[in-house]
Amino acid sequence: MGGDAAGPVPMEGHDFALWEKRVDALMALCSAKGHFTVDGLRRALEDMGEDAFENHSYYERWVAAINQNLIEAGLYTLEELGTRMQVVAARGRTYGDASGA
Amino acid sequence: MAMHQVHNRVRVRAIMPPGHVRVPAYLRGKTGVIERALGAFSNPEQLAYGLPADKTPLYRVRFTMQDIWGEQAESPIDTIDAEIFAHWLEELSDAP
Amino acid sequence: MPHDHHDLSPSGHPYRTDNDGPLTYWQQMEIALRELLIEKGILTAAEVSAQIDLMDSRSPANGAAVVARAWTDPDFKARLLDNAGDAAREMGFDIGVLHLIAVENTDMVHNLIVCTLCSCYPRNLLGLPPDWYKTRAYRSRAVREPRAVLAEFGITLPETVQLRVHDSTADMRYIVLPARPAGTEGLDEAALAQLVTRDSMIGTGLPRALE
Numbered sequence: 430m431g432g433d434a435a436g437p438v439p440m441e442g443h444d445f446a447l448w449e450k451r452v453d454a455l456m457a458l459c460s461a462k463g464h465f466t467v468d469g470l471r472r473a474l475e476d477m478g479e480d481a482f483e484n485h486s487y488y489e490r491w492v493a494a495i496n497q498n499l500i501e502a503g504l505y506t507l508e509e510l511g512t513r514m515q516v517v518a519a520r521g522r523t524y525g526d527a528s529g530a
Numbered sequence: 531m532a533m534h535q536v537h538n539r540v541r542v543r544a545i546m547p548p549g550h551v552r553v554p555a556y557l558r559g560k561t562g563v564i565e566r567a568l569g570a571f572s573n574p575e576q577l578a579y580g581l582p583a584d585k586t587p588l589y590r591v592r593f594t595m596q597d598i599w600g601e602q603a604e605s606p607i608d609t610i611d612a613e614i615f616a617h618w619l620e621e622l623s624d625a626p
Numbered sequence: 627m628p629h630d631h632h633d634l635s636p637s638g639h640p641y642r643t644d645n646d647g648p649l650t651y652w653q654q655m656e657i658a659l660r661e662l663l664i665e666k667g668i669l670t671a672a673e674v675s676a677q678i679d680l681m682d683s684r685s686p687a688n689g690a691a692v693v694a695r696a697w698t699d700p701d702f703k704a705r706l707l708d709n710a711g712d713a714a715r716e717m718g719f720d721i722g723v724l725h726l727i728a729v730e731n732t733d734m735v736h737n738l739i740v741c742t743l744c745s746c747y748p749r750n751l752l753g754l755p756p757d758w759y760k761t762r763a764y765r766s767r768a769v770r771e772p773r774a775v776l777a778e779f780g781i782t783l784p785e786t787v788q789l790r791v792h793d794s795t796a797d798m799r800y801i802v803l804p805a806r807p808a809g810t811e812g813l814d815e816a817a818l819a820q821l822v823t824r825d826s827m828i829g830t831g832l833p834r835a836l837e
Contacts, residue, residue, distance in 0.1 A: 431742030431793065432556035432599075433766040438778055442757040444639040448653045453754070454677035455660060458669050465580060471744050472550035472578035487745075487760055489652040496659055501580065505662045513658035518649065527649045528657045552796050554742050556769060568725075571797045588796055604771045608789040613796035 448524055449488040456495055465498035473497040534564045534589055539622040542591070542614060550578035553618050557610075561622065562593035565611055573615065587616040638686045638753060638824050680720070684753040688719050689801055690822035692751070694815045696728075697806040710801060714751055721750040729792060730803045731829075736783055738776070738791045738829035739800045740768035746794035748801050752827065759828065769793060779830040802829045809836050 445453070460466055473494035474481075481490055500507060520527045534540055544559035552574045568590060572583035593610045595603035663669050692714055696703040706713040710728035714721050726748055729737040741747065742765050747755035758764055767775050772791050773783055783789055792800045804826040810818060825831025 430762060430765045431554045431740075431768075432770045433762075434770075435763040435766040438758050438763045438767070438775060439761055440758055440778075442639050445754060448656050450678045450681065451660060451674060452656050453681060454674045455656075455663070455669075457677050457681075458673055459663075462668065464668070466577040468550060468552075468574040468578035469580060471574075474744070475550060482762065485652075487757075489650075492652050492656050492659070496655060498580075499659060499663075504666065504668060505659070509662055510655070510658055513662055514654045517654045517657045517661075522648055524647075524649055524653050524657075527654065552743060554769075554793065554795060556742070568798065574796065590798070599770065604773050605785065605789065608772065608791070610769055610791045610793055612793040613798055615796065
């Protein structure tokens with residue numbers, strides 16, 4: 430990315446949503462506990478390719494990369510994840526309803 | 531693995547392996563000067579894959595914009611510093 | 627001033643609208659994997675909350691205090707330029723294992739920080755980075771045409787000033803020590819800290835001038 434041609438720097442910003450702060454915290458905690466490293470996160474981010482950078486937000490990419498590393502570390506299985514995501518989605522239509530907090 | 535001294539001229543290796551490497555593509559094959567030695571850090575090319583990582587010397591290397599972009603440089607006096615691991619640096623001889 | 631935000635939350639970022647939109651796929655994933663990690667005893671809900679609180683406590687004000695100390699205490703400034711991480715810890719900031727290098731702006735040199743490979747930032751001192759720092763545009767252009775980028779932030783650098791760009795490619799993080807504004811001889815450390823903006827510590831801004 431360094432050195433590529435690109436347009437003006439977009440100046441708009443946003444404060445972080447609770448789910449984004451939680452993704453950030455999960456990364457910090459899992460790496461501090463030795464389950465994977467920031468380089469593992471970066472490797473998974475890079476492996477997503479250019480389209481992911483354009484089409485998904487920063488913490489969307491992060492949660493995908495964290496999940497990739499946790500699956501590789503064997504902390505839970507894809508079946509467990511899929512089952513739990515289905516349970517979560519059934520709880521409600523907003524993040525607040527579905528996270529139960 | 532050669533230890534580099536401050537002010538020595540080095541060239542970043544131009545190899546392009548796939549996978550996680552902390553050497554930006556725009557610096558590969560470019561020549562700079564050791565700005566400071568930073569000590570040894572775990573090799574990110576091993577960490578990224580969950581492998582035991584070797585402690586590897588890390589250096590800050592200073593490049594001029596001219597070194598990197600040639601005549602396209604925005605301002606030849608400006609510089610870029612980057613951290614590069616020892617195994618990506620080749621020492622250049624000052625001898626003719 | 628393009629970056630003189632006056633409508634910022636305490637985090638240093640603009641306020642956001644309430645998060646009551648439809649649940650997204652990625653939010654489902656965050657909830658699910660967090661719950662699985664808690665159930666398996668890998669972490670606790672309290673640890674997640676405490677980590678969020680810790681990051682929320684980190685903001686540009688911490689860096690501003692470090693800069694103001696360096697402007698008023700030459701011995702501290704020497705320690706900051708020697709090892710910025712230790713200097714920040716000496717002031718009591720909990721920055722974890724952060725390896726921090728301070729780079730000094732002078733009449734002859736202006737410094738600019740970028741991470742072209744991802745979004746490395748001295749987050750354990752300054753909090754989370756602004757969105758623009760993570761954009762393709764900033765990461766691509768800061769090493770190719772940094773003067774043009776600075777101009778978009780309202781800084782026109784004289785040709786005689788050397789611009790040093792620092793690409794955070796590995797284990798170091800960087801903070802710019804901006805030059806102390808003229809006419810501030812009478813200000814104490816706390817008043818000086820009020821002049822130090824987040825962007826002035828990244829190099830895309832300058833400290834506020836006196837009114």
